[in-house]
Amino acid sequence: MTALLMALAAGAAVGLALGGLGGGGSVLAVPALIYLLDFSPVAATTASLLIVTATSLTGLLTHARAGNVRWKAGAAFAAAGLVPAALAGAAAARLPHNVLTVAFAVIAAIAAAGMLRTKASTEDGEQETPARPVRAVSAGAGLGGLTGLLGVGGGFLAVPALVGALGFRMRAAIGTSLLVIGVNSLAALSTRFATVDGLDWTVVAPFTGAAVLGAWDGKRLAARLSGAALQRSFAVVLLAVAAFMFADTLI
Template sequence: MSSLVLALAAGALIGLALGGLGGGGSVLAVPALIYLLGFTPVSATTAGLVIVALTSATALSAHARDGHVRWGAGLLFAAAGIGPAMLGSALAAQLPAGALQAAFAMVAAVAAVRMLRPGPEDSDTRRIRPGHAAAAGAGLGAVTGVLGVGGGFLAVPALVAVLGVRMREAVGTSLLVITVNSLAALALRGGTADRLDWGVVGPFAGAAVLGAWDGRRLAAKAQPKTLQRAFALALLAVAAFMFGDAVV
């Protein structure tokens, strides 16, 4: 099967997961790039950032039109993550491939476990805790920079618990945070980005964007909890395989 067909198929599936679940789907982009398309871990995380940035920015525009983005809270959260995202991006280029792959596997496992647990409830408080917001934003930025993932599975609960953002707004606001962090991380990966196979990355990203729109319609017809549980179990299997491959 050609690389183009694989890129389109993988991108469409990841887009469906993103659109159907509201976050977490981008975690599969890096494994797909490594194992299906032959990217190195460093190149895969860079390509993952491109895919995450484009997909998140597209989805952000739709949520913004619906009025589901808290711009002030989101920009505060994102601002704390810009520096760590850039530092994490620089660090990723220096890490051994096995270490980067093992770290990604552990984060993927955390994402799966987080998705299997009940989601956060809407918070009644609206008081922003600047210290907590800065710590959570910095942690998310570092994860985005090093591993090339959006981190929606971490951003949404943090926005609800730390900033008191309601659940529906947290999903939209997390896309703002992810977009900013991804672009910040990409700013320090210019050399790596130049060496990417854009004939593969471009169709992959395009299919992910289109798949995300279809994922919204899928979510309206299927039980969200069933979709989330199935995706989480698949992600756990991918994490186990990646970790075993990294340490062998």
């Protein structure tokens, strides 16, 4: 029962993050699965991909209804990451557990720093700047590689990239990042079917269900709070997660 309650609570947090910020699902899901629910790093990243895929697609629907998804640009951005995601996903199972844990902590810290540096929003009344295809493709390929290697959908890196490289408004970046996350996660998951059978579905299923429900609430929360407040708060959480994971590898 304790594991079930922890799975539900962690799933709700993952859903709120994805629905509200367009990212952060894996950054919360992987540590929760490892440290709270006793998953191995490889099993945790596989389970994270399943959870994040279902949750990001749910969040995508809610943001699409609000007109916050740029389908063409988002599809091109995501397509650039397909091959890197598949290749990195195949390589992930061969890496030592400590390497995956440290790498994840580094990515979490970098994402937090980026969120603190990035302007929180480009207001809805401002004009979106033209997309820069070369930068978009480069950023999309890098995010795909991270997704496959670490089970990270890339949302917290995708949102700043969509704002900076493609000139999206913040709400459009959040909605479109869910498209990128869903595509990248599916590509990475396609290389991990051999590890799916070993997952504890009594944990993964309720975790996913709570995350899907949380994504709807996250979208409503995002509509009420400023992007600046959401980004700053979650950056602090990311830094705390990164510090905890670094410390754990040293003990």
